Amino acid sequence: MRTATNPSEAAPPPSPETGPGTASASVPDALAALQVNPELGLARAEVDVRRQVHGFNEVAEQKEHPVLKFLGKFWGLSAWMLELIMLLSLVLGHYSDLAIVGALLVFNAVLGFAQERRAAGVMETLRRRLQVSARVLRDANWQVVPARELVPGDIVRVRPGDIVPADLKVLSGTLSVDQSALTGESKDVDKAGGEVLSSGSVVRRGEGNGVVLLTGAKTYFGRTSQLVQIARPKLHIEAVISKLVRWLFVIVGVLLTVVTVLSLVRGTPLVEMIPLVLVLLMSAVPVALPVMFTVSMALGSKELAKRGVLVTRLSASEDAATMDVLCVDKTGTITMNQLAVTGVIPLENAKESDVLFAGALASQEANQDPIDLAFLAAANTHHVFVGVPAVTPVSFTPFDATNRRTEAVVEQGGRRFRVMKGAVRTVAEACGLRPPAIEALEARVRESALKGYRTLAVARGPEAGTPGLVGLVTLYDPPRPDAKQLITALHDLGVPVKMLTGDALAVACEVGTGVGLPKIRRATDLKAASAQAGNEATDLLAGADGLAEVYPEDKYLVVQHLQAAGHVVGMTGDGVNDAPALRQAEVGIAVSTATDVAKGAASVVLTEQGLTDIVALVEQGRTIHQRVLTWIINKISRTILKSAFVAVAFVVTGQFVVSAFAMLLLTFMTDFAKITLATDRVRPSRKPETWNIGGFVTVSVVLGVVMVAEALLFLYLCWSRFDLAPIDGVKDKPLHTFSFLILLYFAVFSVVSARERRWFWATRPSKSLMAALAVEAIVGTVLALVGLPGLAPLPWGQMLAIFGYALVSCLVVNDAVKVVLIKWRVPDAVA
Structure with a gap:
């Protein structure tokens, strides 16, 4: 037709x-x-x-209407608190506060909506790259x-x-x-x-x-455009943050209870206290956390995509940060996956062309299989089809892990015959050879294996009868030039590599030795160890650099044993039988040639062969981890600073040293400036990360207490010199502006210190973070200089004194305290 x-x-x-x-x-x-x-x-x-x-x-794709998504920003704990403050401001007649808080609420919604739309655009780009191919x-x-x-x-x-x-x-x-x-x-x-x-x-x-x-x-199914749903399962860090926020609420709640009781004793109207109480409670709420997480993960995914790594779940970057062992396929990851026929050994009365002819007929170009393509290329190079009668395919049986061979029935000149190629023992048994003959063949195979060659047997015979062995063919898949270097790089990052291959032990040992993985064991050894009581299987895996003669289903067993030993496991795979192992592993990595099912089971899809992209994945994951850790350290210390400073100052002076409006403004300015931590330039750690961050929590609490003491000391020193004592009948108190600035500058400089585990000058912040902190400081300074309702203007001299005190406190005193505490509590962080 x-x-x-x-x-x-x-x-x-x-x-x-x-x-x-x-x-x-x-x-x-x-x-x-x-x-x-x-x-x-x-x-x-x-x-x-x-x-x-x-x-x-x-x-x-059915998408939520943008207007509805935007309106959703006005629903939630942070939004409810703001709306409650607006309601109280309306009841109390504080219309200026009402207008400003309303503006902040809208600004919060617009900024959050814009950042999430940006992140969604990145993930949509990745989704399109993960579509099914045909x-x-x-x-x-x-x-x-x-x-x-x-x-x-x-x-x-x-x-x-x-x-x-x-x-x-x-x-x-x-x-x-x-x-x-x-x-x-x-x-x-x-x-x-x-x-x-x-x-x-x-x-x-x-x-x-x-x-x-x-x-x-x-179609009947009605949906084929998307292979992998870009899901966002609950991240480990979210559980950590939830626990921390609950404790922060407890701390803030206790302090506010003391303040409330004392206020009632001193006769302060309860209705005047409620807005400030709500704002202090809000300081424990991670206002910018969802946006910061989404932006951080999405930007990390975008950066990985540029380097050939497509993430199918946002959690993949987090999991990669904690991965401490990686199991990899040999073919296409450690080797080039470019098989070539390096030798033909005719048997009996066959000729080299007969072996290549039968092997090529037992191959299919449409499958794009490396072994099939190698046979077809060799047959074309030797012109084995030239001058022979046309051959018509009748049937083809593809390779299967259980039979370890391919077969085809073809017709030539009106006669049908069968051809096959595959593992030497499998094909020899199909040809009816007895054990002594098979052992002799395998001896020849071992000789080739010592050179790193893979040997297949080729047979031909009648359609219904027993075929005869016509020859052996050796193929070679050379190691990638950068394989040894990248395996060393992963070892240096604390991620040992274990090579898994279906090849014979001799081939695996030859390749493994060349790339720095000399200790290779058989998969049958692992199965035997698994059947014994005790830790034999765990000990075997711990001492091995890889396993040979692995069936795809064996990979699942390997992952389970490693996880039982307490490891966070990465696993590469490409076939449908690899899917269970990819799903079971914390970091399932589908290689560039993987089937659609393998890609669907994995959390990461590589677009290029080799280990380069996996090194990038580990480093990017640890970079994101460090950014989130900076946010945690800063959040804990700053929440303690704001709540304890207000509470202790009230107990001592009997005054609210900062207004509800000033505290609200401060919360939004500092929290949303910290969104740019998602872009910060950090150095990934040299060891796998962990979410057991008790040491960092201790550091954060101590820094928070130190900053409270410093802020209170400065308030004491400036009480008379800056004439901060409240004056009856004066609504705009300079005390409020002083407290606003001391908290603002401490917020700016504490971020600069917290972002680095060593001295703050060890690395330079990203341009985005530096710009955001600069804008935050400049805007706050201008507001304090000009004055707003609730914020009386301060002289330049006083503002410079506050600025200098905060700078020295955070970047000299507190930075030294941080370095000492981290070396004591978290020594690995500065290793």
Whole structure:
């Protein structure tokens, strides 16, 4: 059947109603209705025409209306407190406070909404890069395209691990598919020629070609545009923050209880106290935390994407920071994944061309499998198909981990015969060889393995009879030039690498030794150790640099044993059988050649081969961890400073040293300036991180207490000199402005100190953080200089004195206290 190649000459594309009718039609009728030749596929011009009619193969995503998302910013603990303060201001007739608090509430909503939209844009970009791809035949050439570009009539090939990208009618092959996403039934269903594969089902076994019947919203499943939902599961750090905030509420609550009781004893009207009480309680609420987390994770994900690492869950960066062991595939990660035939050993009366001829027939180009491509390339190089009668494929049985070989039945000159290639022992047993002969073959294999070569056997025989062994073929996949260097880099980061490979022990040892992983054991040794009581399996893994002769299902066992030993595990994988291990590991990493199912199970998808991207993932994860840790240290110390300063000063002076409005303004200025911590330039730690941060909490509490003492001491020293004593009938008290500035400058300089675990000058802050802190200080200074309702203007001299005192206190005294405390309580942080 001829496929039109010119849009102006092409027959009208099938209408949207064509698909359902073709589902029950025979294969020839379906192909005729769809106007496609299964041997050539659609022409590019025809694809463009059909896409204009049917659109892209995707389902429009339902998104929340931006207006509703914005209005949602006025709902929540922080928003409720602000709205309550506005209500109280209205009742008390403080209309200026009402207007300013309302403006701050709107500013909070706008800033949070804008930052989350920005982060969502980053994640949307990543989502598009994680879409399903499909192998499609166009213009007589097999190619890989995004599944969203499929149109009715496309000829598609599916293999184990693929998510079926559209509704397909099977043209050839026999497959077993998982339709649980559609029907809820967990039992796999067999599909043969003429049957329909529904979009969204997963190919478990077998492979074949199919023609696309329906795409996008017209498919039975109705959604194929997205492989991985960009989920945001509860992060470990959120649990830590929740616990800290609860304790901060307890501390602030106790202090405020004391203040309230004393206020009532001294006759202060309760209604005048409530706004300040609410604001102090609000100081314990992580107002900017959701935005800071989202921006930090999204910017980290964007940075990783530039380096070839796509995250499918925002938690991946956090998990990578705590990962302390990494299990990696040999092929494509440590080696080049560019197999080449390096030697052919004919057996019996066969010739080299006979071995390559049979091996090439037992391969398929459409699969894009490295071994198949190596055989086909060698056959073409040696011109084994030149001058021989045409060969017609009859059937093909793909590689399976249980049989460890590929088979094909072909027809040539009216006669059918069978060819196969695969593991030497497997093929030799299929050829009926006895143990002595098999052992002799394996001895030859071991000789090649010592050089790092992989050896496969090739056989040929009658369709129904026992085949005969025609030869051995050696292949070589050289280590990546940077593999040893990157493995060393991961070791230096405290992440030992364990190589997992299905190759024989001799091959694994040869490759492992070359890249610095000499201690390789067999997977059977691990299984034997697992069957024994005690810690034999754990000890075996601890002393091994990798495992050889690993089946995909063995990886799950490896992950479980490492986790039982207390490790946070990273695992790379590519096949459908790797999915359980990828899901089980804290950091599941799907390599660039992974199947769709493996990518769906992983939390990270690599776009390039090798270990370079994994090093980047670890470093970026630890960078984000350090930024969040800075926020925690600063939040604890600052909350103690604000609440204890106000409470103790009230007990001593009988005055509220800062107004509710000034404290509210301070809270928003400092909290949202700290959002830029998500961009800060920090040095990732050299060891895996942990959320057991008791030492840092101790440091934070001590720093908070020290800052309270410093602020109270300065208040005492300036009480007379700055004439801060309250004057009856004066509403705008200089005391409020003084306290506002001392808390503001302490906030600015404490961030500069807290961001570095050593002396504050060890690293330079990012430009964004420096700019935000500068703006915060300048705006606060201008407000104090000009004056606002509740903030009386202060002279320049007093403001400079406050500024200098805060600078010396935070960047000299407190920084020294911090360094000493961290060396004592968290020595690893400065290692």
